[in-house]
Amino acid sequence: MDTKEKGAQGVGPWASPQEVAAVPSMVRLPERRRDARYPTNDLAEIRILSDDCVRREATVLDVSRSGLKLELRTQLWTDAQVEVILPRQMVIFGAVRYCRRVEGMFQAGVLIHDVIDRQPTPPGHLHDDALALYLAGKGLTVPEVIRIKEHLPSCEACSVRLRTAQEIPFPARTRLFRHERTGT
Ligand SMILES: [Zn+2]
Numbered sequence: 766m767d768t769k770e771k772g773a774q775g776v777g778p779w780a781s782p783q784e785v786a787a788v789p790s791m792v793r794l795p796e797r798r799r800d801a802r803y804p805t806n807d808l809a810e811i812r813i814l815s816d817d818c819v820r821r822e823a824t825v826l827d828v829s830r831s832g833l834k835l836e837l838r839t840q841l842w843t844d845a846q847v848e849v850i851l852p853r854q855m856v857i858f859g860a861v862r863y864c865r866r867v868e869g870m871f872q873a874g875v876l877i878h879d880v881i882d883r884q885p886t887p888p889g890h891l892h893d894d895a896l897a898l899y900l901a902g903k904g905l906t907v908p909e910v911i912r913i914k915e916h917l918p919s920c921e922a923c924s925v926r927l928r929t930a931q932e933i934p935f936p937a938r939t940r941l942f943r944h945e946r947t948g949t
Contacts (some may be wrong), residue, residue, distance in 0.1 A: 812848040
């Protein structure tokens, strides 16, 4: 098992299968939800570590707990080690799993190895708005999605909040998360 120490700024090391398995099964989300792809549209800078650190622009199309899907103009080689830089936010280290041409662009899957969060969230639970957008499947940035996916498996309270919200039919769910207004 990886015994790498947690960096002062890092959220990593990325949870190992043992750590994920250590969370009691009753609080674990269904596999499908836990590693669901969350669609995003964030601009990122890709640094290819083996290629004189050439930088390329890309768009992050979706995020799962284990990986990212990128869209870019040039091809990435399978197994290339890359840094996905979300300026001033987060640096994601990973390896290219595939790269294929799609409508004149290239789409590449990156398996996440580690994450450095440049704006670590203060300790505490997930915000209601963040959970609502997570359930809605749109509206969060890549760093926000990654922080949520990092938090949920290790926090029973937020996992229960998410599961409870999931069971409430839409649109009652939006009322649940909406801030209460006082007076009229
Ligand atoms: Zn929590």
